[in-house]
Amino acid sequence: MKKVILLSATFLFAHFCFSQQKTILFVLSAADTLELNDGKKMRQTGVFLNEFYQAYKAVTDAGFLVDFSTPNGVASTIDNESKHDSYWKNELESKKEALHFIEDNQQFKNPIPLEAAIEKKNRYAGLIIPGGQGLMVDLAYDENIPILLRHFADEQKPTGLICHAPSLLLTLRKDNNPYLGYKVNAVSPFEEFVIENFIMKGKPENRKIAKKLKKTGFKYKSGPPKANFAVRDRNLVTSQNPYSGDAFNSLFLEALTEYQKKYGANLE
Numbered sequence: 001m002k003k004v005i006l007l008s009a010t011f012l013f014a015h016f017c018f019s020q021q022k023t024i025l026f027v028l029s030a031a032d033t034l035e036l037n038d039g040k041k042m043r044q045t046g047v048f049l050n051e052f053y054q055a056y057k058a059v060t061d062a063g064f065l066v067d068f069s070t071p072n073g074v075a076s077t078i079d080n081e082s083k084h085d086s087y088w089k090n091e092l093e094s095k096k097e098a099l100h101f102i103e104d105n106q107q108f109k110n111p112i113p114l115e116a117a118i119e120k121k122n123r124y125a126g127l128i129i130p131g132g133q134g135l136m137v138d139l140a141y142d143e144n145i146p147i148l149l150r151h152f153a154d155e156q157k158p159t160g161l162i163c164h165a166p167s168l169l170l171t172l173r174k175d176n177n178p179y180l181g182y183k184v185n186a187v188s189p190f191e192e193f194v195i196e197n198f199i200m201k202g203k204p205e206n207r208k209i210a211k212k213l214k215k216t217g218f219k220y221k222s223g224p225p226k227a228n229f230a231v232r233d234r235n236l237v238t239s240q241n242p243y244s245g246d247a248f249n250s251l252f253l254e255a256l257t258e259y260q261k262k263y264g265a266n267l268e
Contacts, residue, residue: 023065024256025117025124026056027148029134036202036257043200048079050087051162053098054245055128055252062253063127067116068108071138075109078102079132081199087242114144118151127152128258131163131187131242136206139168146171152180156235158255162248163187166238167209170216180217185238186210187229188222196227235259 034045060066070076081087088095102108103142117124127148129135139145145168152159161168166186169179186209196203214220223229223240230239230247237255239248 001031011060012202015255022063022124023067023124024059024067024128025121025148026052026068027114027117027127027129027139027145028068028111029054029132029139030070030072030076032077032133033139034133034200036191036200037203037221038205041202043133043138043202044080047130047134048087048163048242049078049098049102050091050242050245051132052078052130053081053094053101055095055130055160055162055249056101057094058245059126059128059248060251061257062256064256066119067108067120067124068111069114070111071142071144073113074118074189075111077134079134082123082132082242083235088138089243114142114148117121118144118147118251121148121151121228123159124127124157126250126252128160128161129165129168133164133182133204136167136204138203139165140171140206144169146173147194148159149169150178153235156188156259158235158237158252158259159262160239160252161186162239163241163244164209166213167206169210169218170212174216177203179214181219181235182236183219183221183228183231183233184213184214184219186239187222188225189242201207211225230234 028047032046033045036043085092091179149172164187166184210220221231226243228244228247230237230244230251232251235255237251
């Protein structure tokens with residue numbers, strides 16, 4: 001009887017540990033408004049839908065669990081711009097799935113606060129932060145972001161930052177930034193110019209991401225406008241725009257596979 005109890009306890013513990021290693025943390029913006037032109041113009045903003053959903057599908061299809069986290073546990077807003085068909089190319093069915101997901105998925109609608117994610121940080125095998133202008137409003141100034149980035153860097157856990165999200169690397173102190181010198185990608189200067197002049201028709205306060213990354217000490221690389229382009233340097237994966245989902249997902253899953261093998265967990 002004691003042997004059965006011991007075996008059951010061992011199985012439950014192993015299952016618990018395995019589940020922990022199989023969970024990816026998605027950190028999302030909760031901002032819904034962006035000030036332009038020194039506050040003279042207001043624009044709806046949020047998380048870019050395909051940058052979020054394509055990454056979510058990639059990791060869950062690979063068998064991973066997901067936790068969603070936002071500042072104060074406030075449900076994310078999706079940037080209306082990202083619902084346009086032009087960002088989905090030949091994947092309009094995926095767009096329908098994504099719209100259905102954000103309306104019905106209770107986990108997405110009830111994220112945990114960033115402080116709770118920090119408390120559980122050791123359970124996560126990887127971190128993904130999707131892009132969208134929303135994160136430039138809240139995550140860029142949230143004191144929890146450098147804590148999370150630092151943890152995933154120290155543990156060499158796969159960290160994926162999409163489009164505008166690589167700007168969050170600038171929240172880490174320059175004299176103690178574990179990613180300085182890494183090759184990174186982010187929304188390109190030309191794409192930023194197009195967004196500001198032809199889509200938003202105004203300039204936000206927090207901008208010029210590529211220039212700031214290079215000035216700080218990162219090795220910025222970019223592809224052509226609208227390119228399916230991403231960069232991996234060790235555990236860090238960064239991508240350029242809403243069209244870079246395939247490149248990002250491939251590199252991030254590659255990093256996850258290597259991490260799981262290194263630490264003895266099985267992806268299957």
